[in-house]
Amino acid sequence: MDGLMDDWKVVGRVLDHIDKGATDRGAATWREPVGNYVSPARLARELTEVFHATPTPFCPSLALAEPGAYFAREAAGTPLIAVRGADGVARVFRNACRHRGAQLACGSGKTRALVCPYHAWTYDLEGALRSVPHIDGFPDLDTSAHGLVPVRCEEHAGLIFVTQTPAGADTPPVDGPTGLDPDLTLVAAGETVIEANWKIVMEGFLEGYHIKATHKDTFFPRQYDNLNVVERFGANSRVVFPYQAVERQRAVEPTARDGSGGLTYVYHRFPNVIVATFPKRATLVINEPDGPARTRQLTWTFADRATLAADRPGVSQGIDFVNEGAKEDRAVNESIQRGLASGANDAFTYGLFEGAIVHFHRQMSERLGS
Ligand SMILES: [Fe+2]
Incomplete structure (x- = not known):
């Protein structure tokens, strides 16, 4: 059957x-x-x-009940952070600052931006790098290329699914x-x-x-x-x-x-x-x-x-x-x-x-x- x-x-x-x-x-x-x-x-x-390679539930949609709500944990060995954007869309990123790699947050909470606890590099809820303190110390930094690294994420029937294979890889759809x-x-x-x-x-x-x-x-x-x-x-x-x-x-x-x-x-x-x-x-x-x-x-x-x-x-x-x-x-x-x-x-x-x-x-x- x-x-x-x-x-x-x-x-x-x-x-x-x-x-x-x-x-x-x-x-x-x-x-x-x-x-x-x-x-x-x-x-x-x-x-x-x-x-x-499998779309795997990361957390329930209700763990990200409103814009700015986030939830971080390791999934299959990878530190990930899920956050609901100002646009209401749930996204999942690799949980590491693009400066020197500190994790942006642990556990769950609500925030207006993801601020690295090490040097306060700041990302918006959609993952874009918005602020670097004393940015004159990074004369060659392309901020547009230093957003948080996204992981494929689909919200389906009350769950946030993540797929960790590279974008474009052949993975099954989330359904059922x-x-x-x-x-x-x-x-x-x-x-x-x-x-x-x-x-x-x-x-x-x-x-x-x-x-x-x-x-x-x-x-x-x-x-x-x-x-x-x-x-x-x-x-x-x-x-x-x-x-x-x-x-x-x-x-x-x-x-x-x-x-x-x-x-x-x-x-x-x-x-x-x-x-x-x-x-x-x-x-x-x-x-x-x-x-x-x-x-x-x-x-x-x-x-x-x-x-x-x-x-x-x-x-x-x-x-x-x-x-x-x-x-x-x-x-x-x-x-x-x-x-x-x-x-x-x-x-x-x-x-x-x-x-x-x-x-x-x-x-x-x-x-x-x-
Ligand atoms: Fe049992």
Whole structure:
């Protein structure tokens, strides 16, 4: 299957799976060499040949909510800064002054211009070099050739995508759903470090085969064990995790069924980004590689304005619930990474219930030719 079903069809498929004790099955199993989770050379190739060449979400549009808002971080090893211009357009630049290379800003904030903290060379929000203190010391400086260096940037469906290959390179278009509802507002942003390879962290989002064993007291009492709908779109996937509340849809005429109260949609944006939807809420997770055995996990949580106004404690409870499950996943991720040193496995095996992971590894493998 390539393409996404309408919500009402997903609900029908989930109810059918519940009746049959079934789940979606992939077409094939997969073996992924354990060396691919520990090798610095493999990671270097993943960053330059996959990440840099793929339009990859850098931050949500709402991190750049108004002109002058900026957000800086390293993406696939490159310090970048995203900023919304006075014209409302989001741009991304390599985060280095064109004088002697100091980074212009870190983290997030709002500014009228990007001023280098070293000697105060000043760039406007569109990246042009506007001011050089004591410019008579640079008699040959062509200021028009010393603007910030742009990186290809596209804003699509609530996300700012960057592509780090040179302009004109053959890269895929940014399209398809992101899972982000434009009516949601940003309520929280955070960052944590997980001591595991970024692909191990990604895998944890992409199957429900572990729900009962890993999330015994969190997700399992409200969901199902090993019951997912798995779809693909391009290099990306969508995995549906139903809640028991979906049973209420049995009473609804099939084409009128609504999954919003009973399904979590997990969108995998290849290679390293997840959007998970919840009733009136969504979470964006970027799993940024930071060495072969470490992942910097950036998260943004969004919620519906009316729901926030009416029931902020309820929204917080929902977020806490998901965070409890995330802690369980993190413990498993770090256990796997430590366990790599056991030498027990030459490769890991992914079964038919783990089809979105198989799709992920196949995409990596096709791009890297190994
Ligand atoms: Fe999990």
